[in-house]
Amino acid sequence: MNALQVFFAMGGYARYVWPAYAVFFIVLIADSIAPRLRRRRELRQLRARMARQEARSAGCILPTPSST
Amino acid sequence: MSNWIPLWLHKLSSPPTFYRFAGVLRPWALALALVFGVIGLYGGLVLAPPDYQQGDAYRIIFIHVPCAWMSMFIYAIMGVSAFVALVWRIKLAEVVAMQSAPIGAAFTFITLVTGSLWGKPMWGTWWTWDARLTSELVLLFLYLGVIGLYQAFEDRRQGARAAGFLAIIGVINVPIVHFSVDWWNTLHQGSTVNIFGPSKISWDMLWPLLAMTLATKFYYAASLFLRAQTDLLSMESGKDWVRRIAASEVDQ
Secondary structure, eight states: OOHHHHHHHGGGTHHHHHHHHHHHHHHHHHHHHHHHHHHHHHHHHHHHHHHHHHHHHTTOOOOOOSOO | OOTHHHHHHHHHTSHHHHHHHHHHHHHHHHHHHHHHHHHHHHIIIIISOOBTTTBTGGGGHHHHHHHHHHHHHHHHHHHHHHHHHHHHOOHHHHHHHHHHHHHHHHHHHHHHHHHHHHHHHHHSOSOOOOHHHHHHHHHHHHHHHHHHHHHHOSSHHHHHHHHHHHHHHHTTHHHHHHHHHHHSOOSSOOOSOOSSSOOSSOHHHHHHHHHHHHHHHHHHHHHHHHHHHHHHHHHTTTSHHHHHHHHHOOOO
16 A cells, blocks of 8 residues: 555544545535625625616616516 | 723724625635644644554544534634623624524534544444533534524514524533533543643644644634625615625626
8 A cells, every 4th residue: 555545544444534524624615605605695686776776766667576 | 091992892893894804804814724724634634643542533633623612612702792782782793693603503513423423433333422412412403593593583683682592591501511521421532632731632633633723713703704794784785885885896
């Protein structure tokens, strides 16, 4: 076995050590993606509302958007 | 004499100021989390020697223990902010308390799963109802209860008040988690690292653990800043400062 194989074998505990690290990374990556998606959605909704208000004050009627 | 501290805090607690403050600090916190994370993982997985009893299985400690500390640390922050929010009605304290809950729940979940993966080879079981494991599971349920209660209300501030109460009551569980290994006979081992007095761990293993602890602390700061910023945007969506941000920022 070369050094890299020894490293990944983790002295026979590979099937406990690596899943533990995988869970750590997957959960934290999910935790950092969730607020980014929410932020994008909030800003999009806000911009849509601002556009509607601007249109209303300009005196024309926009069709209500199907989904906001 | 030194009334600039309360003044500064007062100013910082205004949503637009905090939004800017969080935006400036967030990239630094994330960068420090990554730097300490890479150093800690390299030290823990590559440089640290195998344990004389547990072989390489002990390497789970480098994520399990920092995450367990974070699960309690974040709960304490959440409890204190919920208290401040209830007493002084500071909107930002409410945001910090409620936005800390999902991050704390994530760390608690990681603690339980990695602990289980460590318990199987060492104890021969994935789970046992010992005091440490059970109180940590209760901590997860408390976090989920706070999140659920907060979202159950139509009115967000009312939800934050109700969930804040639950968070404050649940603070009692934090010392129970911490001292469970001293108060009861547990299968879970006692503390290895002590702030007061010598730690029962060699320096080769201790420094990666401390690096990972710093990494998780900085990660929490970065995640909290982003969540708080987002929450302030939707909470204050009618205000001018939010409209200016919405108008100037393009979708990334």
